[in-house]
Amino acid sequence: MRCALRRFSLTKAVPLAISRGTTATVEHLLLSVEHEGVTGWGETGGFDTGHRSFTTGSIAAELEALLPTLETLVPEPRQAFDSLLAPLSPPARCAVDLALLDWWGKRLDQPLGRLWGLDHRAVVPTSVTLGLGTVEAVLERLELWWRQLPATRIKLKLGSPAGLDHDRALVEAVRGALARQADRTGVACELQVDANGGWDRDGARAMVGWLGEQGVVLVEQPLPPQADPDADCAAFADLELDCPIPLVADESCWDLSDVVRLAPFVDGVNIKLLKSGGLSEALLMACTARRLGLAVMVGCYSDSALLNGSAAQLLPLVDWPDLDSHLNLLDDPFLPPPLIQDVLQPGRSAGVGVLPCPNGSLADLSPPTLLSTSPC
Ligand SMILES: [Mg+2]
Structure with missing residues (x-):
């Protein structure tokens, strides 16, 4: 080849x-x-x-x-x-x-999801991400997202260098904005939190109980991942006892062996194709996690529509889709997977279901028949 x-x-x-x-x-x-x-x-x-x-x-x-x-x-x-x-x-x-x-x-x-026997109708809303910043900047970002799509699942990044008080202020402010949005639209909004390993043990213990009281629906990677797998499991096990909301491993969970290792100590795993080494392993991870009673999140880094569209082939197996990076790009060379309201869909074209953008930086990949389609 x-x-x-x-x-x-x-x-x-x-x-x-x-x-x-x-x-x-x-x-x-x-x-x-x-x-x-x-x-x-x-x-x-x-x-x-x-x-x-x-x-x-x-x-x-x-x-x-x-x-x-x-x-x-x-x-x-x-x-x-x-x-x-x-x-x-x-x-x-x-x-x-x-x-x-x-x-x-x-x-x-055929699209991969169909070859795997997945039901493309069994998909749920994807979350959009609010990064760290001042309270005003984070609320402004939320409004920007809502101008782009009717997002009902919000993932708020915490673990701020400014400390736990700032993290709490962000949660309270975003919670208030979500409540006002729900009043306006009649649709409930869900708040997820991702600390990206930014808390220490005492901080994480204090935060997870408080987050539960705030109605936050899950907390992702409260503690830094550890290279020693046993120490990594022990840290999750220690925290799980105090955690009233689902505890999700991201940076600690790379491949199938991590899913099996972490399963007794977490409630869910965040699968990303760059960590897993592609869709073959990610499919095994998602199926195994579900069989072990774990919830499945599928996430992204700063990825284009090609990686997110590839991951979207797994969406029928996913409880918490988190594939929003391509929605925040100025120069994505690929066409985005279909988005209906805030529900990302697996692409229905063959393979990973993603096509190059006819006017993008990789436009020469486009077969001639694509040149007449609408611009990105
Ligand atoms: Mg994460």
């Missing part, structure tokens, strides 16, 4: 601040694999969870070294790639896994 690796940049309309820092622009990678006239695409890029990090440059170097071998192979059967992909970093594996699955779905002319 023929393979190509390209870089593209993504610019956020509103920079996002979390406990570890602020992101305004990122550079991502697009891997394409072409065989017998069918092309599959996979996106990847660097990210940082506090205890593990990957740069786009290091991922590009891994993929560039792999390309000569990939080009000697054909895209199926997918199982034949397992030993080749196992040594790669998760984000490098993600690009290859997605490109091969996209190729496979296109070859069979």
Whole structure:
């Protein structure tokens, strides 16, 4: 098969601040694999969870070294790639896994979710994210979201460097805004909280009980992830006893082994394709989590519509979709998955269900028949 690796940049309309820092622009990678006239695409890029990090440059170097071998192979059967992909970093594996699955779905002319037997009607609203900032800036961001879509699920980032009092002020202010919105629209709004590992043990203990009293529906990664898996589990186990609302692991949960490891100590897991190494592992994780009685969240980093649309193929298995990064981009080179009100839908076209934007930076990927479609 023929393979190509390209870089593209993504610019956020509103920079996002979390406990570890602020992101305004990122550079991502697009891997394409072409065989017998069918092309599959996979996106990847660097990210940082506090205890593990990957740069786009290091991922590009891994993929560039792999390309000569990939080009000697054909895209199926997918199982034949397992030993080749196992040594790669998760984000490098993600690009290859997605490109091969996209190729496979296109070859069979079906979206992946349909090939997996998923019910595309079984989808629930996605959350939109409020980053850290002043109370005024966070409320302004919420109003901006509501001008864009009728969001009913709001994820508020906490773990502010300004401390717990500022975190509490943010929760109270956003709660008030959600109550006023519910009065206006007659539709209840849900508040989720994500500390991104920004609290210590005592702070987390104090916050989770208070968040329960505030009607917050879940708390994500209150404590920093730990490289030692036993210590990581022990920290969740210790906190779970005091936590009256669902406790969700994100930075601590990368792959299937983490789902199994964390299952006794958390109520849900946040699956992201860059952490899992692609959709093959993410599907296993989502199915296993549900079988173990865990709720499933599917999240994103600063990803384009290609990665979020790929993850959207899993949405029928997801309780808390969190795929909003592409909704905050100025220069997404891909067309967004369908959005009905605040419910993101799995794309219905073949493969991962995502097409390049005819006027975007990767417009030369578009087949000629796409050139007459409406601009992004
Ligand atoms: Mg998170």
